Amino acid sequence: MTKLPSNLTNSIKLLRTKLDLTQDDLAKKTNCSRQTINAIEKNKYSPSLLLAFKIAYILETNIDEVFGIE
Numbered sequence: 663m664t665k666l667p668s669n670l671t672n673s674i675k676l677l678r679t680k681l682d683l684t685q686d687d688l689a690k691k692t693n694c695s696r697q698t699i700n701a702i703e704k705n706k707y708s709p710s711l712l713l714a715f716k717i718a719y720i721l722e723t724n725i726d727e728v729f730g731i732e
Contacts, residue, residue, distance in 0.1 A: 671730045674703050677721040692716040 678688050685703070689696040692713060701707035702717075709717065718725040 669732045670705065670708050671732050672702060672705070672728055673730075674699070674717060674721070674728060677723060677728060681721065683720075688717065688720060691720045 674688070678685075683691075685699045686696045689699045692699075693716075694713060698707065698709075698713075702709050714725055714729055718728045721728060
């Protein structure tokens with residue numbers, strides 16, 4: 663049996679800094695807290711599907727450029 667991927671990875675910090683956005687900026691634009699954005703960036707929290715799509719939209723890219731599975 664093949665092992666399933668278990669960890670969600672992301673490139674939020676890289677993408678948001680390219681757009682000169684802070685965690686707080688991204689949090690306000692996605693209607694969540696800065697602590698949530700911080701936890702997602704550190705892979706300590708997996709966002710809801712809706713929040714993941716909002717983040718990708720604000721970062722001007724598609725969801726698979728923001729999130730991946732390892």
